[in-house]
Amino acid sequence: DFQEFVQSLDQETPPMSEPMLVALWYDRKGDWDQAHNIVQDINGTMACWIHAYLHRKEGDRSNAGYWYHRAGKNMPEIGFAQEWEKLVKELI
Secondary structure (H helix, E strand, O other): HHHHHHHHOOOOOOOOOOOOHHHHHHHHHOOHHHHHHHHHHOOOOHHHHHHHHHHHHHHHHHHHHHHHHOOOOOOOOOOOHHHHHHHHHHOO
């Protein structure tokens, strides 16, 4: 569940194997590059949404807009933490 996922952030390595959750785990741990490296090689709507979120967080709104479009989503007006939580809960 979501709380277990958040608690796993205290660990040194991600305890899960699902790549998109692993990417979000690394993002929350402050390793944007690792998160991006994982998600950029995955296809599908959820991967595009995570990719969009990462580029929005990076500050590259143009690239983020491209990935939100591919995910079928509008660029949100919510904070990064809120979007991260939505993404994790969608995957769990």
